[in-house]
Amino acid sequence: MTATDSLLSLRRVSKGFGKIKVLHDIDLDIGPNEIVALVGDNGAGKSTLIKVITGVHSPSSGEVWFKGARRQEHSVKRSREIGIETVYQERALADQQALWRNMFAGRELTNRFGFIDVAQQKAETERLLRRHMGFTSKAITVDSEVRGLSGGEKQGVAIGRALYFDADLIILDEPTMGLSLKETSKVLDFVKDIRRQGKSAIFIDHNIFHVYDVSDRFVILDRGRIAGDFRKQDLSQDELVHKMLLLATTGSLEGEGSSAEGPGA
């Protein structure tokens, strides 16, 4: 895959904090309409990589390309403007605020004096809830506070919000953490929605079984380096689990003569 037909391209991206280098020469491509799972142990650099992509951190060196243009300005706001949305576990929504406020947080529909068009925001939120997210319960309205929602519903609202704002790349940071089985399957349905709508996603999750079901590709990160990059058709779920275990115990994917590095590398 070349930088031009990828949605997102990272070229030799490194990131360090002071003397500690967290990411080493990361090369990564995310294609259009592709769900990519980013897996790796704690401390592998997943969240740092995500923060570079979403603009929370600037890379220490290397290039980040999005939709064929090199990124110069690294900020969360700029990322959202160009179409990169993040759905953070727990931090996605403000608990005590009504859904119609949360849906438009930081992007309120206002007139030129900054006053919010409440009716419009409520109508859009209603449409999103009923039509796109399939909320049918009368108990949840646009005026409901977020804290009345279940964990899965919260993630659904956050993903729905990202889709509403036409994000091309949605980053899901551990969206199923702490959720029940039923709630998790709801979230995975929302992730499938992202593909149905022709968008891309980077999906971080500790649970290989969640990841495997919805993803097209798996990128394995280990101690700040990409240790493997596999397409789903090239790798069964068992093989993925095996590779993760191997990496955790031996620190390497080699040693079993596997198909080695994937197409992205």
Added chain:
Amino acid sequence: MTSETKDAVGEAGGGRDWAALASAYKIQIAITLILAGLYLLFLTGNPEVFLRYDIYRSFMSTMPFFGIMALAMTFVVTLGEMDLSFPSVMGFSTWVFGTVYVSSESFLLALAACLLVGVIAGLGNGILVAKVGIPSIVATIGTMFLWRGMVNIAAEGKGIALVSLRESPLHEVFVGRLFGDALPMQFVWMVVIALALGLLYRRHRFGSHVLFVGDNAASAAMMGIKVDRIKIACFMLVGGFAALAGVFLTSEVTYFWPSQGDGMLLTTLAAVFIGGTSVFGGKGTMYGTFVGVLIIGSLEAGIVAIGLTGFYVQFLYGLLITASVTVYALLLRRQG
């Protein structure tokens, strides 16, 4: 027939709406009931005083001095922050008002200088809290002493007589009386400010961002809200309105004294908390604060009027505040 059916349906629908409304506005309803109960007590306790207009005129002339600050403080409390310095900021900015007025004889110039000083003092608080990262209660203990100390140094303990303020046309605009002697202008201003700040709070992007920052600052930052800027702006708002309240007070009594603002800290905060704004941030109403001001502002005179001695004032303040915040905590817990 048809109209009857329609009415029945309308009533049923209305019933549901009422329940939803009652649930959404329970804090506002609770505080309104507290106010009504208090006035019922006053009216039965001393109908002679409370059935006459005089006491209400007196309330309306004195409430705005701390009420305006309480309205502005609602923003800072909603952030989950605290400001203890606004009475001192009021003192210093009013000294500036008096000094500039004495030397320039211009109400307008004095007003501008006073507001500027108030806003700058607020900016200082905001920077200490948002940029330097000092917890607001600590930072504003520091600036509380700082600004009061500056008044003491600058005024050397002396007051400033400002009787000639009455000759300025702006004096009428600020603290004149409408309808003969019936309606003090400062109360009209307080209502106007309450409406304006209420709109800002509930309907403006700024208010929405204040709610988000107070609710969950990390999430607000993720959503691209400039958390630091919102915090600084709220402290500036309080500084500016503390200065403005000082202008009202000084204009009313036509005298500046260096301890001006002292004693207003706790009554102002009490009005905000009785009004149902959460000290944890993210939740509050301007209506609640307004009614809180009406309650706190009439409590002292009311207690004396119904025949209790002044010794009861603090006790009843305490009772009312403790009871109301307990009610809110219970209301919100059931909801959660």
